[in-house]
Structures are given as structure tokens and as C-alpha cells.
Amino acid sequence: MEPGTEAAAALAPKRTMDPGLSWRIVSDGALSGAANMARDDALAQALRPGTGIVRFYRWSPATLSLGRNEPLTARYRDFLRLNPGIGVVRRPTGGRAVIHDRELTYAAVLPARACGGPREAYRRVTRGLVEGLRLLG
Template identity: 50%
Template sequence: MTARHTRPRPQRRPASPCIVLPWAVADGARNMAVDEAMLELAADGSTLLRFYGWEPWCLSLGRHQAAPDRLLGRAPDDLRPGVDAVRRPTGGRSVFHGPEITYAFACPARAWGGPRAVLQTVHRALGEGLRSLGVPLDTVGGDAAEASLAEASRISAASCFRDPAPGELTARGRKLVGSAQCRRRGGVLQHGSILLDDRQRLGDLDGGDVGPDEGAVAGVSGKGPAIGLNELLDPAPDPRLIVERLADRVAGAFGAPGPAATGASAGTATSPALIRLAARYEHIHRSRAWLWLRERPCATA
């Protein structure tokens, strides 16, 4: 009787407890490059969370979203004068990244219950953190995750924040947090915007060009389908406190051993692997061809 030789099954790497990267502010290309680097590290078993801001303000397009014909091939700030532009690795519609706190969470796609469970867990944790600050969030239904993912797949020229989807975090019936996911090579990335002030009319690609200066945005804020924390809390907390509360709740929901701090595990943010991967992806996100959806360049070594 001959022995049967079978190829051993590859061992699935368990997800590591969540590591919180330090707060950072960068332009659109750099921010998206770091998010993609997190996604690649997640495919190897890492669970990573970071919160960040944008300088300059930036208009992001969904991965498959078409820009208006009048803008094709032009410089990024032709979308909005004085404003950066970038294409996200996630789908969905345009978002204007101005006065906000942005989060990114990456983990193995088969960890923590899978992408839909991750979406629910992140939203639940963000909601807990916001409520701890006194934000009067609306109640979310039980089948929220699937409805939210279905809504994120719809593409139009309208801003992502124009149509609150079931399952997204809202207050007074208006959208406060917008999120999107992508899954690639065994990792899942979810990132989203927590509005400090509603400027999302600037994210409508079918609208007129509006600059970021105070005179140009007069009348843009408020009373639309989106809402910022400035309309819900008086006074609004220091953004550092907001980030600490949100990081603590989200990281704790994904196995962090203790209270998370925005400066915790800072060494991971400067690890050679993350720096190297982010530099490669930054080349993609600075490409005008990728911004206008002609092609996605290969990452450079």
C-alpha cells in the first residue's frame, strides 16, 4: 500500500490585536498611500487603525467614479481651485475632505467575522465614542451593514454625503460619518470621514467650482443632508479628545490590550515595511492617469 503524498494546507495567520498609529496630517496622495500600505500589511495578519487630517483640503473620488469630461487630463486642483484631488482605493462617490477627522482601519479579510462584521463593529465603536462625547446619534437598524455596503456601491456625480444610507452614523436624520471598504489580496480596508463641519456641497462633481477660502464657503455649511459635530455640540470638543475617545473604542473592539492612545505604538508607523509600501503607493496616487481613471500605474520599488 503506497503512501499518499498531499500538499500541506497553508496555515492561516491569526489577526493580531489592533495597533493604533499616531495622528498625522498629509496631502491626498500621501494619505491614500498610507491607507493602501495598511491594506497590504493587513493581508499578512496585521490589524491597524489610524486617524488623520488633510493639508491642503482635498476632494477624493471613488475608485470607479468618473470625473466630468471638462476636467479630464487637467491638474488636480482644477476640480476645485486651491484644493487637492485624489482617487481612493475604495469605491463609492466623491467626498470633500476639509474640517473632519478621517479614520482608516485595516485587517485580514477573514478575521473579526469578515468585512460586513468589521463594518458593523467599526461603526458601533465609533458610535460609542461619539456618544461618550455627548453626540445625539440616531438609532441604527440591525441589518445596517449590508444596506450600507450596497449603498456604497452606487456611483454618481453627487457627493457621498448627499444620501445617507441605512446603517451609517447619522444625527438628526443627517449623515455624520461616511465610510467605504475595499478588499484585496486577503486584506480589507475601511476608511471614512467624521465631519467637524459640513462642507460636503464642495464634493459634488456636478456643482460649480468653489474654493476653500472662507468667503467662498460662506453658506456652504449646514442644513444639507450632512451634519458636522459643530452643529451637535456646543462647544465642540478639542479634536485630540475626539480622536482619543474614538481610538480607544475602535481599538478595544479589535483586541487592543488596554486603552488606546493616539501616540501608542508609534514605532509601527515608522516601521520600514510601512514606509516602503507607502512610498510605492504614493507614486500611484500622484499619477494624473490614475486620478482621471485612465489606468492605475504599477507601484515602483
């Protein structure tokens, strides 16, 4: 699959090695923090029963992403002031601040009923990642 595109084969969910769950694999190029978070949100809203989505993407410009409830503290404001050109965005998920730069990031979305529990969720997400990386080459 070419970076920055969704190959026609990836648009439709595919049966994979994960019984009972089809994975839609999406590969986007480098986008701004706001565009990446909007894309993740749109894919989460598009989720259908029995289907998981794995999205691979990059960031441009480098971006500081804050967890859903994390405040933009003086420490982060100082960092951004000392590093002009770095974007800032709030993730829809929790966690602490992360600097995204020259990395491959992934988002995985799957129905809550497919998870069963933390171990099953990790197993399912891992299967989606393996399938996605296989398709990306």
C-alpha cells in the same frame, strides 16, 4: 499619542478588548491626498494575520477624493476650477466623491477572515476605533 507620530507603544500590535485580534493604532498628521492614499495602501499591504490596523489622519490641503471607479466628471472639474487649492485624489475604495477639509478621517484594515460578515466587520472596526480613540485621548 502625539498627532503626526506613531508612539512606540503603537508600533507593535496590542491585545485589546477584541478577542483574537490585535490592533495597531496609527496617528498621522495632515498629509496631501496622494500621501494619505499611499499611506493607506502601504498599511493594507503590511497587514498580518490576526492583526487589524486603525489609522487616524487629516488632509492638507482640502481634498476632493473620488471613489475607485468614479469618473472625474465636468461637475467635479468645475468645482475644482472654482475652488483653487483643493487637491484631488482617487481612493482605493468605492463610493462617491467626498470633500475632506478640517476633519478627522480614519482608515481601518483587518483580515477578511476576521470579518465573518457585515455585522461582524462593523463590530470589529468599531472596537478598533474605540481603542484608537482611547489611546489618542
